[in-house]
Amino acid sequence: MKNRVTELFGIKYPLIQAGMVWCAPWELASVVSNAGGLGIIGAASMYPDVLRIHIQQCKKATDNSFAVNIPLLYPEVGKLMEIIVEEGVKIVFTSAGNPKVWTSFLKEKGVTVVHVVSSVKFAKKAEEVGVDAVVAEGFEAGGHNGREETTTMCLIPAIKQAISVPLIAAGGIATGETMLASMVLGAEGVQIGSRFAASKESSAHVNFKNAIVQAAEGDTKLTMKKLIPVRLIKNKFFQQVQVAENEGASMDELVQLLGSARAKKGMFEGDMDEGELEIGQVSAIINEIKPAAQIVNEIIEEYEEARQNLLSETFEIQG
Amino acid sequence: MKNRVTELFGIKYPLIQAGMVWCAPWELASVVSNAGGLGIIGAASMYPDVLRIHIQQCKKATDNSFAVNIPLLYPEVGKLMEIIVEEGVKIVFTSAGNPKVWTSFLKEKGVTVVHVVSSVKFAKKAEEVGVDAVVAEGFEAGGHNGREETTTMCLIPAIKQAISVPLIAAGGIATGETMLASMVLGAEGVQIGSRFAASKESSAHVNFKNAIVQAAEGDTKLTMKKLIPVRLIKNKFFQQVQVAENEGASMDELVQLLGSARAKKGMFEGDMDEGELEIGQVSAIINEIKPAAQIVNEIIEEYEEARQNLLSETFEIQG
Numbered sequence: 138m139k140n141r142v143t144e145l146f147g148i149k150y151p152l153i154q155a156g157m158v159w160c161a162p163w164e165l166a167s168v169v170s171n172a173g174g175l176g177i178i179g180a181a182s183m184y185p186d187v188l189r190i191h192i193q194q195c196k197k198a199t200d201n202s203f204a205v206n207i208p209l210l211y212p213e214v215g216k217l218m219e220i221i222v223e224e225g226v227k228i229v230f231t232s233a234g235n236p237k238v239w240t241s242f243l244k245e246k247g248v249t250v251v252h253v254v255s256s257v258k259f260a261k262k263a264e265e266v267g268v269d270a271v272v273a274e275g276f277e278a279g280g281h282n283g284r285e286e287t288t289t290m291c292l293i294p295a296i297k298q299a300i301s302v303p304l305i306a307a308g309g310i311a312t313g314e315t316m317l318a319s320m321v322l323g324a325e326g327v328q329i330g331s332r333f334a335a336s337k338e339s340s341a342h343v344n345f346k347n348a349i350v351q352a353a354e355g356d357t358k359l360t361m362k363k364l365i366p367v368r369l370i371k372n373k374f375f376q377q378v379q380v381a382e383n384e385g386a387s388m389d390e391l392v393q394l395l396g397s398a399r400a401k402k403g404m405f406e407g408d409m410d411e412g413e414l415e416i417g418q419v420s421a422i423i424n425e426i427k428p429a430a431q432i433v434n435e436i437i438e439e440y441e442e443a444r445q446n447l448l449s450e451t452f453e454i455q456g
Numbered sequence: 457m458k459n460r461v462t463e464l465f466g467i468k469y470p471l472i473q474a475g476m477v478w479c480a481p482w483e484l485a486s487v488v489s490n491a492g493g494l495g496i497i498g499a500a501s502m503y504p505d506v507l508r509i510h511i512q513q514c515k516k517a518t519d520n521s522f523a524v525n526i527p528l529l530y531p532e533v534g535k536l537m538e539i540i541v542e543e544g545v546k547i548v549f550t551s552a553g554n555p556k557v558w559t560s561f562l563k564e565k566g567v568t569v570v571h572v573v574s575s576v577k578f579a580k581k582a583e584e585v586g587v588d589a590v591v592a593e594g595f596e597a598g599g600h601n602g603r604e605e606t607t608t609m610c611l612i613p614a615i616k617q618a619i620s621v622p623l624i625a626a627g628g629i630a631t632g633e634t635m636l637a638s639m640v641l642g643a644e645g646v647q648i649g650s651r652f653a654a655s656k657e658s659s660a661h662v663n664f665k666n667a668i669v670q671a672a673e674g675d676t677k678l679t680m681k682k683l684i685p686v687r688l689i690k691n692k693f694f695q696q697v698q699v700a701e702n703e704g705a706s707m708d709e710l711v712q713l714l715g716s717a718r719a720k721k722g723m724f725e726g727d728m729d730e731g732e733l734e735i736g737q738v739s740a741i742i743n744e745i746k747p748a749a750q751i752v753n754e755i756i757e758e759y760e761e762a763r764q765n766l767l768s769e770t771f772e773i774q775g
Binding site for chain 1: 575576577594595596604605606607608609610611613614615617627628629631633634636637638639640641642672673674677678682702703704736737738740741762763766767
């Protein structure tokens, strides 16, 4: 399949593995890239020197395109950007912040830049500052999320009408059917997080991978809306946040409750009670930890099968 | 197109017009049914005698199948059920309540029963009590909504795995592309609300229809979560609810704020400040008030065009 997304990244399938916090090391990104998708190293949970090592290892492990995800609110974002340029990374996905400054910096160095948004307004702003493509992430996505709470089904068609650069859908996508549905809505590619968080090569703690596999429909919720909205598994920590929010907790009280290193504690260290467990609603249909290459292959095969099924339909238009 | 949904209702297209409060009179339902879809009269905003007149008028206006939507929390639900049977209504969609008692009552009378749910748990319960089909309504849908906040993209595949009766998708559907995406996710039909609320034949006040057409992405939000969650346009009344909720208002305080007849005031009487304006996120891509028959035809044509576009793709599986 050739479209603007496969051309932009030089990849075989328009299937992108999200650069998730605590889950996306070079081991995962390189396998996805070798399987024909676009692997992304998640810098959010890495010190600058650690990121450098992951980039170097990824270059050794694949000759195919790969990318790095950089949250623009990262405290030493300038250091990460220096490493990107020094190591010759060709594609950067930015998120969680204003893309204005760093898009022009990266574009001047010849880097392809994609920005993650959750609303029409921010999609237009990203296009204005010159990004090469936009990832639109719906309300169902895991982790940090937008305030508009627009779902993938509504966000993709609305953004499609508003911008002309290629659009990549995220949130609720984990199978060939959900990938095909996203493409029908107007996306030219998909970014998949939760399914790869539960892959063999993910750096998540096995307890967290098991929690993803066990999660059923209704087991995650968007919370911390006064601070930065984040979708979490409804564990003990989540319940504490819920009680605080129901009682009208202030931002300061929520910051206190969140404390530091909650995400690491949960997703990387495996504390299923006190940790912050960021995952998408689509975890409901993820039922097994599999190697990432197998995940890519399965999704692409399901996609093609779902497409073929549509061909065999007969559908008569009423005269 | 023939599938279990078209067969169940005896309709041409698996496209159902939702029986929306204050928006779904016989004038709308009969036009949709005559156009090849399934029209539904919305009983929620009708006194029993008014419902009887709407059913009688609908029978005169179409020879095709039509249905009535009955919210099971309706204070005199028994009276509505008597009228259904007396007037020979053949299809009933129930919502907002436990389907156990009334499903068996209606089935004994030979009525086809469909129940609206918002979670896997309630879909399974509905199947257990013997409904003929299930409507699964995602978080993006307008009006009253579930507590799990599961979006259409995640809800349809999850429920598809859990039940075997036909599944109808609702929430975020307004165009041929969104209809096709829903079918790809595993639905065998779609229920469309917001687009028909803004149709010529809708009984909504013209101010409300204009508000739907003007709504942009991010202009609705799910609120009143301590009471019964409901998705509203962010007008003055919504802002009052928001302030109360942020300050930790109790259920009693919210009931007080809601008062009575808020929905009628907004949607039927056209008070855009003090009224409750129930509409879906998909209002963002609804830009014109059109006759309902034209809406049906456009959606079916777009659906077929979107399907044809998928046929022309080439997609090579990596060996």
